[in-house]
Amino acid sequence: MHPITYNAKAYSAASETSPLASTKIKRREPTDRDVQIEILFCGICHSDLHSVRNEWSEFMATNYPIVPGHEIVGRVTKVGSAVTKYKPGNVVAVGCMVDSDRTCPQCKADREQFCPNMVLTFNSPDKHLGGVTYGGYSESIVVDEHFVLRVPSNLNPAGAAPLLCAGITTFSPMRHWGVGKGKKVGVVGLGGLGHIRLGADEAVVSRNADEMQKNAGTFDFIIDTVSADHDINAYLNLLGVDGNLTLVGAPAEPLDVPAFSLIMRRRSFSGSAI
Amino acid sequence: MHPITYNAKAYSAASETSPLASTKIKRREPTDRDVQIEILFCGICHSDLHSVRNEWSEFMATNYPIVPGHEIVGRVTKVGSAVTKYKPGNVVAVGCMVDSDRTCPQCKADREQFCPNMVLTFNSPDKHLGGVTYGGYSESIVVDEHFVLRVPSNLNPAGAAPLLCAGITTFSPMRHWGVGKGKKVGVVGLGGLGHIRLGADEAVVSRNADEMQKNAGTFDFIIDTVSADHDINAYLNLLGVDGNLTLVGAPAEPLDVPAFSLIMRRRSFSGSAI
Numbered sequence: 001m002h003p004i005t006y007n008a009k010a011y012s013a014a015s016e017t018s019p020l021a022s023t024k025i026k027r028r029e030p031t032d033r034d035v036q037i038e039i040l041f042c043g044i045c046h047s048d049l050h051s052v053r054n055e056w057s058e059f060m061a062t063n064y065p066i067v068p069g070h071e072i073v074g075r076v077t078k079v080g081s082a083v084t085k086y087k088p089g090n091v092v093a094v095g096c097m098v099d100s101d102r103t104c105p106q107c108k109a110d111r112e113q114f115c116p117n118m119v120l121t122f123n124s125p126d127k128h129l130g131g132v133t134y135g136g137y138s139e140s141i142v143v144d145e146h147f148v149l150r151v152p153s154n155l156n157p158a159g160a161a162p163l164l165c166a167g168i169t170t171f172s173p174m175r176h177w178g179v180g181k182g183k184k185v186g187v188v189g190l191g192g193l194g195h196i197r198l199g200a201d202e203a204v205v206s207r208n209a210d211e212m213q214k215n216a217g218t219f220d221f222i223i224d225t226v227s228a229d230h231d232i233n234a235y236l237n238l239l240g241v242d243g244n245l246t247l248v249g250a251p252a253e254p255l256d257v258p259a260f261s262l263i264m265r266r267r268s269f270s271g272s273a274i
Numbered sequence: 275m276h277p278i279t280y281n282a283k284a285y286s287a288a289s290e291t292s293p294l295a296s297t298k299i300k301r302r303e304p305t306d307r308d309v310q311i312e313i314l315f316c317g318i319c320h321s322d323l324h325s326v327r328n329e330w331s332e333f334m335a336t337n338y339p340i341v342p343g344h345e346i347v348g349r350v351t352k353v354g355s356a357v358t359k360y361k362p363g364n365v366v367a368v369g370c371m372v373d374s375d376r377t378c379p380q381c382k383a384d385r386e387q388f389c390p391n392m393v394l395t396f397n398s399p400d401k402h403l404g405g406v407t408y409g410g411y412s413e414s415i416v417v418d419e420h421f422v423l424r425v426p427s428n429l430n431p432a433g434a435a436p437l438l439c440a441g442i443t444t445f446s447p448m449r450h451w452g453v454g455k456g457k458k459v460g461v462v463g464l465g466g467l468g469h470i471r472l473g474a475d476e477a478v479v480s481r482n483a484d485e486m487q488k489n490a491g492t493f494d495f496i497i498d499t500v501s502a503d504h505d506i507n508a509y510l511n512l513l514g515v516d517g518n519l520t521l522v523g524a525p526a527e528p529l530d531v532p533a534f535s536l537i538m539r540r541r542s543f544s545g546s547a548i
Contacts, residue, residue: 262545271536
């Protein structure tokens, strides 16, 4: 069976050196469990840029043309016959994933982000149309209702878009590592991810050796949102006993980690994708 | 007040290029809470060699002369007037620490290994005699009873010595990271620390790319006992979702950690000293 498709406007890059350019892409007509969404807002995430420029080629090579975008907020325009959660007119959102196998232990534990067959919103094999998935830099997208989220009416839809990646990416590891009241938390980087966790009591300037020294060994948790090469050891040394630094930015080059910085105080250095 | 001292035979190194040589060192006569121990056995730990050669100069510079040794088993020869737990003739042991401040939150939580004023068995400031502490490459040592352990009579005293560092160093992080029944555990390195955790079901040869690939993403916990530079990423990639690799060896050079190896599967890379 050939899926029925329609054309949608989108911005795509044809190669790692091309600019994004206006184009038309095919989207599938909603199948039984699909939600068709008119995209109102889409955040611009550093991951979009890494992928467009194929800077993560070693781990996640880019297939061209690429339509990035995974911080999507829009309005439902049509739903499949089996969709129960949404109806036309609802304001909804789509994040980094559009599908998973639903049968593996991770999916059954509601941790679809670890499903070995997880389908990313862009640059993942598209099992409906072939080729790869196309993301939110487009006027329209069609997504299984399981991967569509409701946007509460009290949220500004434009402001909500970054929550779909930057927001959940920083919230998720804080939950996982048990960050709560009374913990001293640091945020490294003030870009798309880092600014989401603002509301800080204090700023420590990492180039100021005195300020860094004064804070050495005092943090319970640090979230590192930096996507460029940086001195991770300077931040590890800020952690106290059993402190954790979670990397959510993804520098292309490996980071230099001295053994003693982890061994002393039983620190841990971890990562988190979503 | 000048402490009363006695002479004890020991092996010490005078510089980072000197061999260990027989010498005499001063030990304090037991004060009220001290236990004097005739050393019967002392393990030779890679940390001893790192320190003798000043290979950890950046983190823990060596003061010469150095008397290494922190896997000590011996017999009590004398006790101070306030000692309650030991008496002459007991077979006892001393590990990596001989003192701490007893008043900090870590000490109060029975985690003296994280005390900011912890005194290591050798190469730490000696508050009784000045200079630095001297370790177990000696015929005798005097230690506060709080840092003396009883050796059960069913243990071979020579075989028990490595438990004081290699044993606890590998046991402690397994407890901390909740390793128990049903978990798939890997041990990297088969030296002083790694051999302690033998009893493996399977050996994976890290130079065999097929074997490594077959095991990718399958381990819950890996303990890495290697003290030389090595490709940590090869082992991180063996971890499954939420898997942890704990480093207990301490290579002198920083390790290269690719961000994606941590971010994917929410892996963590940590260290543990004791």
